[in-house]
Amino acid sequence: MSTLDLVQLSKRFSGSVNAVQSVDMNVHDGEFMCILGPSGCGKSTLLRMIAGFEMPTSGDITIDGDSVAALPANRRPTAMVFQKYTLWPHMKVFDNIAFGLQLRHLSKADIARKVQEALELVSLAGYEDRYPAQLSGGQQQRVALARALVLEPKILLLDEPFSSLDAILRVRLREELRRIQRRLQITAIFVTHDQEEALTLADRIAVMNAGRIEQIDAPAQIYASPRTLFVADFIGAMNLLSGTVTNGRLAVGGLHLDVPMGAPGGAVTVAIRPEDLAVLPAAHPEAWSAVIEQISDLGHYRRAILEVGAGSSAFTMKMYLPKSFNPAEGSTLEVYPRRYLVYGGAGAAPFECVRPLPSEALTV
Amino acid sequence: MTTIRTEGTSFWASTMRSFAATVRRDGFGWLALVVLILMILGPLYSVVLWAFAERWQYPSLIPTEFGLRFWEQTFARADIAKALPFSIFLSVTVTLLSAVICLPAAYAFARIKFRGRQLLLLSFLATNAFPRFGLYISIAVIFFRLNLVGTVQGVILIQLINTLLLMIWIPTAAFQGVDRALEEAGLDVGASRFRVFTRITLPMVMPALSAALLLTFVNTFYEAQGALLIGLPRVVTMPVLMYSLINSQLVTQYGAIVSLVLWAPSLILLIVAQRLLRGGYLTAGFGV
Numbered sequence: 001m002s003t004l005d006l007v008q009l010s011k012r013f014s015g016s017v018n019a020v021q022s023v024d025m026n027v028h029d030g031e032f033m034c035i036l037g038p039s040g041c042g043k044s045t046l047l048r049m050i051a052g053f054e055m056p057t058s059g060d061i062t063i064d065g066d067s068v069a070a071l072p073a074n075r076r077p078t079a080m081v082f083q084k085y086t087l088w089p090h091m092k093v094f095d096n097i098a099f100g101l102q103l104r105h106l107s108k109a110d111i112a113r114k115v116q117e118a119l120e121l122v123s124l125a126g127y128e129d130r131y132p133a134q135l136s137g138g139q140q141q142r143v144a145l146a147r148a149l150v151l152e153p154k155i156l157l158l159d160e161p162f163s164s165l166d167a168i169l170r171v172r173l174r175e176e177l178r179r180i181q182r183r184l185q186i187t188a189i190f191v192t193h194d195q196e197e198a199l200t201l202a203d204r205i206a207v208m209n210a211g212r213i214e215q216i217d218a219p220a221q222i223y224a225s226p227r228t229l230f231v232a233d234f235i236g237a238m239n240l241l242s243g244t245v246t247n248g249r250l251a252v253g254g255l256h257l258d259v260p261m262g263a264p265g266g267a268v269t270v271a272i273r274p275e276d277l278a279v280l281p282a283a284h285p286e287a288w289s290a291v292i293e294q295i296s297d298l299g300h301y302r303r304a305i306l307e308v309g310a311g312s313s314a315f316t317m318k319m320y321l322p323k324s325f326n327p328a329e330g331s332t333l334e335v336y337p338r339r340y341l342v343y344g345g346a347g348a349a350p351f352e353c354v355r356p357l358p359s360e361a362l363t364v
Numbered sequence: 365m366t367t368i369r370t371e372g373t374s375f376w377a378s379t380m381r382s383f384a385a386t387v388r389r390d391g392f393g394w395l396a397l398v399v400l401i402l403m404i405l406g407p408l409y410s411v412v413l414w415a416f417a418e419r420w421q422y423p424s425l426i427p428t429e430f431g432l433r434f435w436e437q438t439f440a441r442a443d444i445a446k447a448l449p450f451s452i453f454l455s456v457t458v459t460l461l462s463a464v465i466c467l468p469a470a471y472a473f474a475r476i477k478f479r480g481r482q483l484l485l486l487s488f489l490a491t492n493a494f495p496r497f498g499l500y501i502s503i504a505v506i507f508f509r510l511n512l513v514g515t516v517q518g519v520i521l522i523q524l525i526n527t528l529l530l531m532i533w534i535p536t537a538a539f540q541g542v543d544r545a546l547e548e549a550g551l552d553v554g555a556s557r558f559r560v561f562t563r564i565t566l567p568m569v570m571p572a573l574s575a576a577l578l579l580t581f582v583n584t585f586y587e588a589q590g591a592l593l594i595g596l597p598r599v600v601t602m603p604v605l606m607y608s609l610i611n612s613q614l615v616t617q618y619g620a621i622v623s624l625v626l627w628a629p630s631l632i633l634l635i636v637a638q639r640l641l642r643g644g645y646l647t648a649g650f651g652v
Contacts, residue, residue, distance in 0.1 A: 051552060052551075053548055053551075072551070073548070073551040073552055074551045074552070074553075074554045074555055074556060074557075075554070078552070079552060079553065080548075080549070080552045082545050082548070082549060084543065084545050086543070086545045086546050086548075086549040088546060088549070088550075088564055088568075089568065090567045090568055099550075099553055099555070099563070100553030100554050100555075103553065103554045103555055103559070104554065144549075147549075147553065148552075148553075151553060151554070
């Protein structure tokens with residue numbers, strides 16, 4: 001039942017690397033916040049500052065309104081699940097989980113009961129007497145989760161805890177973590193570079209790049225309206241095309257799109273999701289002619305790589321083919337961008353354009 | 365004539381063939397075992413026999429009279445009664461001092477990135493890069509000027525130098541082997557740095573530390589060259605005494621008995637090392 005606030009938090013390492021730059025973030029009570037970004041973007045440093053393993057260069061960290069920035073790691077009400085396996089190899093599972101409780105001088109009976117509950121929570125009851133080396137990677141990370149949860153921390157921190165597990169196990173543990181977090185209603189911060197993980201787990205996602213937060217929003221919002229070009233490119237599949245806006249017309253490689261009043265002028269980038277490209281059965285003044293370069297059948301949908309336009313101004317785009325539409329590679333088709341985002345100058349919010357869909361159009 | 369030679373050849377050939385077959389069938393292990401037994405037990409055989417021989421005259425293959433008379437005589441000797449406790453005192457003192465000096469240094473080498481770290485770590489090899497005896501002689505010259513020759517302090521110092529490499533390199537590697545994240549996980553559940561060290565880091569490096577301590581103890585106990593050069597004439601350790609007993613005593617039994625007594629530490633080392641490796645988390649991962 002806790003909130004976390006980061007205020008203008010920055011970390012500068014001695015090698016003059018600005019790992020984290022002026023991060024503001026408010027995590028609500030019981031919220032599952034994912035920090036998502038490419039490796040080296042500062043997301044782990046941010047988490048380690050919250051845990052107390054790195055001291056911020058400037059800014060503040062508050063939990064339930066109280067600053068913890070000056071507290072050492074062992075006095076913060078946070079608990080962390082690490083990326084690497086960090087169970088203590090010389091202690092049995094029971095002692096690994098009990099260690100933090102023993103430091104708090106609980107009675108033997110209380111410790112035994114709490115360890116038991118924690119193990120049941122992560123579905124590992126009966127494993128008390130094993131050594132970590134006798135557990136699989138997935139079991140070890142579950143014990144690590146139990147070790148963190150047994151202390152009833154105000155904030156649960158997770159630093160890519162499943163990244164060293166195989167894909168199937170990763171998905172299963174992810175779902176289990178979500179279930180446990182919902183049940184305990186604990187405030188959690190989860191760092192990952194895996195967007196699928198972030199999109200499935202998070203209440204909100206903070207997308208980080210080069211030490212800065214690019215956008216904090218709910219997964220659907222991040223996907224539908226990426227606030228910056230970086231987010232547009234990083235999250236999901238996206239066609240990014242450079243164009244120019246003059247007199248309310250947007251020129252993209254010799255082709256045109258409408259832009260409503262108020263759109264930015266000059267050089268812009270247009271972002272179109274593959275699923276926002278509709279297919280028209282016949283030539284249409286607002287559609288683009290394209291040649292299908294390649295079709296990949298991915299089972300639940302087919303992805304096509306298109307060559308759009310002609311000559312030196314031609315460009316490639318990705319799209320998903322509608323179910324009832326079965327063209328061959330090398331055939332031509334008419335694509336109609338029904339929704340796109342126009343990014344103007346650096347840092348400015350995108351301008352969203354939605355066009356009416358002709359009744360004869362085929363969509364995914 | 366020809367027949368006999370043929371028979372002889374075939375006899376040897378068949379013997380060699382059957383031996384080769386045995387080696388092939390039972391593997392190389394048997395052969396190695398036999399060679400090892402001969403090489404290790406052969407010399408020991410004569411030492412053990414001598415230690416318990418009351419009398420052993422030339423043509424006999426085993427002593428003509430067995431007995432413990434010389435054991436009493438050996439331990440009744442004033443030089444042995446003095447040297448044995450001193451050797452134990454020296455080994456314990458040097459091991460403890462070395463631990464006090466080297467273990468914090470090893471922790472620093474493993475955990476702190478400072479300038480010249482690699483060079484300094486390598487410099488501990490220097491004592492092994494030159495012939496030991498030459499090194500001892502030049503040290504003896506310096507010690508002589510410092511009035512350290514023939515003193516207990518001098519012998520302790522020379523032995524300490526011998527322990528540096530082992531007591532810094534093994535623990536440094538051991539501390540480096542403890543992932544920092546394991547220590548951070550300890551801080552994370554609320555342990556103080558001191559408690560993280562005593563409850564997490566130390567138990568994890570304990571097998572390696574024990575090995576280093578035991579090796580240091582045994583090495584110091586057996587070291588003779590340095591002790592001889594720096595200690596004589598007033599400070600005499602067991603190995604130094606053994607040299608003189610073997611070289612200048614008419615009674616062979618003294619040397620044999622002292623050799624057997626000097627066996628004890630390495631035997632104890634072996635047993636303790638085995639205990640350390642058996643049981644506990646080290647073997648848990650191997651499904652033992």
